[in-house]
Amino acid sequence: MPLSILIPMVVIGIAGIAVLLHLLGLSRPRRFDDEAAARAAWLREFPANPPARVILCHDRSAALIETVQGAGVVWPMGADSTARPLAGARIAPAAGGIIIHLPDFTAPRIRLRLDADEARQWLSKLEQTA
Amino acid sequence: MTDQITYPDVVNFAVPLFIAAILIELAWIVTKKRGGRYETRDALTSLIMGAGNVASGIVLGFVAWGFFMALWAITPLDLGTAWWVVVLCFVLDDLRYYWVHRFGHRIRWVWASHVNHHSSQHYNLTTALRQTWTGTFTFMMVVRAPLILLGFHPAMVLFVGGLNLIYQFWIHTEAIGRMPRWFEWLMNTPSHHRVHHGRNARYLDANYAGVFIIWDRLFGTFVPEQDDEKVDYGLVHNLGTFNPLRVAFHEWLAIFRDMAQPGLTLRQRLAYAVAPPGWSHDGSRQMTPEIKAAHLARHPEDAGTPGFD
Ligand SMILES: [Zn+2]
Numbered sequence A: 001m002p003l004s005i006l007i008p009m010v011v012i013g014i015a016g017i018a019v020l021l022h023l024l025g026l027s028r029p030r031r032f033d034d035e036a037a038a039r040a041a042w043l044r045e046f047p048a049n050p051p052a053r054v055i056l057c058h059d060r061s062a063a064l065i066e067t068v069q070g071a072g073v074v075w076p077m078g079a080d081s082t083a084r085p086l087a088g089a090r091i092a093p094a095a096g097g098i099i100i101h102l103p104d105f106t107a108p109r110i111r112l113r114l115d116a117d118e119a120r121q122w123l124s125k126l127e128q129t130a
Numbered sequence B: 001m002t003d004q005i006t007y008p009d010v011v012n013f014a015v016p017l018f019i020a021a022i023l024i025e026l027a028w029i030v031t032k033k034r035g036g037r038y039e040t041r042d043a044l045t046s047l048i049m050g051a052g053n054v055a056s057g058i059v060l061g062f063v064a065w066g067f068f069m070a071l072w073a074i075t076p077l078d079l080g081t082a083w084w085v086v087v088l089c090f091v092l093d094d095l096r097y098y099w100v101h102r103f104g105h106r107i108r109w110v111w112a113s114h115v116n117h118h119s120s121q122h123y124n125l126t127t128a129l130r131q132t133w134t135g136t137f138t139f140m141m142v143v144r145a146p147l148i149l150l151g152f153h154p155a156m157v158l159f160v161g162g163l164n165l166i167y168q169f170w171i172h173t174e175a176i177g178r179m180p181r182w183f184e185w186l187m188n189t190p191s192h193h194r195v196h197h198g199r200n201a202r203y204l205d206a207n208y209a210g211v212f213i214i215w216d217r218l219f220g221t222f223v224p225e226q227d228d229e230k231v232d233y234g235l236v237h238n239l240g241t242f243n244p245l246r247v248a249f250h251e252w253l254a255i256f257r258d259m260a261q262p263g264l265t266l267r268q269r270l271a272y273a274v275a276p277p278g279w280s281h282d283g284s285r286q287m288t289p290e291i292k293a294a295h296l297a298r299h300p301e302d303a304g305t306p307g308f309d
């Protein structure tokens, strides 16, 4: 197939599907219903390291996890979630929350939306662990 | 003479079909409110990975093609182009696919390329297109060498390989439950391939088939989808990024970092490349058997059930 047909078809196809999905409201990130949902999301990644404490942020978009092996975070990946321990993390305040920089090529930057009180609380918690 | 035979570049010609099928699946899910899930960034990443796969084929395809034509030049055998030769080639190439795919999950060097196909937490038709950019570097083209040495023309081998990929497109869906019994026995199906995409301990390293599921039945890697255990799609350690470059290269980087650690023996460095994913020199990570054992320790009632026998 000539590239002069293949390339426009692929580009228009991809862009069209992405725009359509967005217009259908399918870009909404996951929200954790409650602490139990955040706990389950953590256990889904680390079944051998159960949370001792789960601190869900007020808009339910992420949770700080405390375990005997150290702190971690669960956050949305699109409609789903993932989780990482926070060992080695660099945490910085950012507009509307904090940014966590991890020494992890597959999760280099985690942007969390927190209100001012939460941001302070998380920063102090995370400074103890990271 | 037969050096000039050409077959259509089937995967490229299937692109409009892929787009149409995705739109139909999406319409089905949106109207019926069941049969799968779509998310914008996940789908976009999958589609970009698919486009990059085609591009890498255009850029790097000459490597495998040069290798195949060199084999074709030395083999004294030529099976010709009769229809039954094409059919035989398709079946044998599917056996080739089974082993390449099994290596893809059991040798970290090959997994580094294949991992991205499993990196979505979704399972829909776009997931089928989430294909590798780095297949050339796995050297898995050598597994096709016997076919060419047996007298199947390289163009035919690539043609049936393309058909194989196209077959696998439609099975990446939750919109289809089960096919008729005889079909589920013989062919790879949405149900069987859902299992293959599962990160559940039960479903790890199962159902490597491309077109015919019988290879898994034959070689002991078949696990049927369980009605009481929904497949959890994705990787044992799910990615925290949608960036296609990170998706494409992360495991290669991880291999090189592991190999470059100070204080390892040469044997350990090599094992980081060729041992199964999850191998580590100090036992700090888990491979499939350990993941299954840890699951059974938490859920002893699952012992002896499919995937745990
Ligand atoms: Zn696979």
Ligand SMILES: [Zn+2]
Pocket (backbone or CB within 6 Å): B117, B128, B172, B193, B197
């Ligand atoms: Zn697949």
